[in-house]
Amino acid sequence: DSLIRSDLESLARHRAISDAALIGGDEDLVSAVEAAQGYGARVHLWGIEAPDGRNQAEALLWEVDSQRTFDLDFFKPYVARRTVATFETATAAHRPSRDDVRFVGAQIAAKWLGARGREALVGLLPGHPYLPGSVDQDLLVEAERLLQYSLRGQSDLRRALRDGFWEHLQAQY
Template sequence: RIHTPEQQAIAELPDVKVRLGNLNANNQQKGVDSLIRSDLESLARHRAISDAALVGGDEDLVSAVEAAQGYGARVHLWGIEAAEGRNQAEALLWEVDSQRTFDLDFCRPYVTRRPVTMYENEGEPPPSRDEVRFIGARIAATWLAERGRDQLAELLPGDPYLPGPVDQDLLMEAEGLLSRSLRGHAALRRVLRDGFWQHLRSQY
């Protein structure tokens, strides 16, 4: 639950609350649905809102919608046009009071995907665990030299999980040093994070 600089800037805006879930070992965010439900239910129960705009598509959000509606609030589901098929759960579409879909062309200027680098040696055996762990420690040394002990102190409470942007930068830098992708090697990505954390802990 460590704020990134972007999340910190958003959190400081008036009338805005940032809710952070937890990152699991695969860097997947967990626990956000329950926070959404808690906020929706509390706001509706205290008559602080009459309407809520919910941006999402996960079926797990159905209970949040039901909770808010139980206190008389109307819930409006917003989504982004799917490139193909449907990207919102049918059960969620049935439950909400109204729906709105934003065109892909409307969203594209504000959202970009990082390019995936293709390496020539993808068919070769993957690097060893020791090699990947060493790369993780090497990147950690550079990270610490550039950012200093103050940022290290902010990072340590999240051990063994890394904030999404830090984890993504670690992966991309490691892939560059190894000249191969680690996207299909979950075990090696965990070893990479272990090497990164081991060096940082040794320096604190």
């Protein structure tokens, strides 16, 4: 949402847009809509039909210049909900060790490097120890799949995973 807010305001401020179609519904977008309108842009709120009631904030609906709701069936051929891996709440006995998680991080790094090559690695190195959001998300999802254990709320294991990932990549450079 923060990127949407900053882009909407910036584009309107620089007169790069006269109209903006916003697909969303969060109330925190109201300030961005107000700012864009303050620069003369018209903001049109588009939404997708909610199965149960509304899915757009009332304050946002009041602020926009126009509002349109598309039928859910219109979007179904184009989008699909991602399946989320669910894991049973693991007990401490099933919790992987930091070393196991670090090893999985190294395995994923090897696959990542094999698929993308050294050029992609050179792009990551300046950001060490941080990973770009998309790389980090893919790392966490793949690790949870391999470990069959949720890393949500497990900051020590997440750190071990990232450490294993980085250690393998740095050893290759």
